[in-house]
Amino acid sequence: MLRSSSIQMERVITSSSSASIPPIADLSSPNHHHHLPLVLHRLESCKSMQELKQIHASVIKSRPLQTQLVFSKILSFCALSPFGDLHYARSLFRSIQTPNQHIYNTIIRGFSNSSKILEESLFFYREMLDYGFLPDNFTLPFLLKACARLRAIREGKAIHVHAVKTGLESDVYVKNTLMRLYAVCGEIDAVQRLFDKTPQRDLVSWTTLISGYAKMGFPKEAIRVFLEMGDANLIADEVTIVVVLSACSKLGDLDLGWRIHRYIDENKVRLDVFVGNALVDMYLKCGDVEFAYKLFEEMPERNIVSWNSIISGLVQQGEFKEALVMFRRMQAKGLEPDDVTLVGVLNSCANLGALELGKWVHLYVGRNRIKADGFIGNALVDMYAKCGSIDQALEVFSSMQCKDVYSYTAMIVGFAMHGKGERALSLFSEMSRVGIKPDEVTFVGVLSACSHVGLVDEGRRHFEDMSRLYHLHPQIEHYGCMVDLLGRAGLLEEAEEFIRSMPIRPDAFIWGALLGACRIHGKVKLGERIANHLLELEPERDGAYVLMSNIYASASRWRDVLKVRKEMKMRKVKKTPGCSMIELDGVVHEFRMGDKSHPRAREIYMMLDEVIQRLKNEGYVAQTTNVLLDVAEEEKEHALCRHSERLAIAFGLISTSPQTPLRVVKNLRVCNDCHTVTKFISKVYEREIVVRDRNRFHHFRGGLCSCNDFW
């Protein structure tokens, strides 16, 4: 570590005029039949260390005129070329008796470019100062760039002091690298202060400032600075535009995106591959998927980032199947995915329940030495958990070297979804023990864990701890979890009181959670009141109607059920169609309620009939109270039979060998009757069945479900 005092700036600065000037290298060599231009020419075309060593040897032997200059050139090659060798550079440097400033800068630059530690470049820097040289406008940017790369803010600040003392702070290169240092270390105010301090600023300074704001999570500020830049009569170039576009992506502001696109056209900013990628990303993040596709197709040049941008953008828009289609297209072109691609693919798998493909990615990562760092590891944990393989998720999680808040949260949310509330909570305490701070999302996991297993007191305590101990502000999701927790536990009055005391306006999810609790506990009166709140907030959606009609049906109030149905018709409210997915041999099959479009639909429905017959023999009786209609019991039963998860399960039964576990993902909540049916199937057909509904997992085995019928 560099201590500011260890660099004797005072001595250097005050005594620089009288500092001992190193003797000049031996210019008068007796033996100079080697032509200097020839050596320099050979160096220019040099492509390997082997070749370089030959040149070096011949120079030592023949000692041409200006040996120092030639050594300097050789050093540049060793220290800076991709074919170079820093060890060789170091010993070569040591062989130069009296290095000049340029030579010092070269060795410092060499080590600051590639070394994982700062020590080495700082060592040469100190030596240079001891020699009586002052840092110049080249020295400091080299050092500062290394500090930025290694996030070494302490050392960087010490260098900053030198910049001030030497007056180099106002050099635009020094200033820009200083700004970048503070930006990557998160000190955005320091960046702005440096920018404001002196009038020496160019397009790079503006771009660095904009990028700093964008990366620190202040995209609005970034755009503000961009507009100011226009007022100062500067025109953005490709680099500035890329940064501005990424700020716009973060804002998700399509109007702004169009304005920037127009700016690009009007100012003839070149559409290089960076700008193209940034545009594709911006259109996706701002929601114009079609235009993003169009741009992508028209791009004259595409690289891996272009593909990653479109894949991750689609994932972010919830277009998981499309994302996988693009991934396949990319593979068909012979392009190898990198870690960023695979994170997007894993995310799609997680959402589609595509376990087979997810496993393939896991293998691919292992085989191809893909950087299995935080991003990939966390995405794997999430994928396994969301695909129903909680044990695999835990295995990946346990094997991870560096776990962060994302890893812990993924695992906690995973446990919560699988109804393993105690595991989730014990992992949460482990997290605090090892000193990883939870954030808002962690608490969503913790609170939903409590809710799924009915740990009311635990939940209340964690909710309070959130602000008291961790200084996190509860958001609407956290209030939602609490309403859910209290409501399910039957504490409906407390839940309603809780909603009244919320500092945020309750949204549809909050009222929906309470209404759901009314359904579980058969509270008709309260339900009616809540349903009205919900209908005010979203009259066009079916949630309130469906829950209300279920509540009436449970109370056998068929006339009210009919009224709700009429009203739905009158207001043209469409029911969200139930949809279930099952993956077989890497292909995701999708079923809607009553779907007959599947090629094997006939077999599937025949299987379903057979299943129901067998279950009835085993004592199953259909529970029809959750069906909307007041129609003959038989017909209701028929409606139930067509629920999408049953189609998916029947398809799984006829398409896989006995005892293969079935994994189904459903977009809505599982209804009571389907839950019972699935329990029966797991026993009668001896199948493990894992169903993920919109809230959580149900592991069916031997006639029982992991949720203990509490969901």
Added chain:
DNA sequence: GTAGGGTTAG
């Protein structure tokens, strides 16, 4: 011989 760029997580 110096500086600013796009894509990734719960």
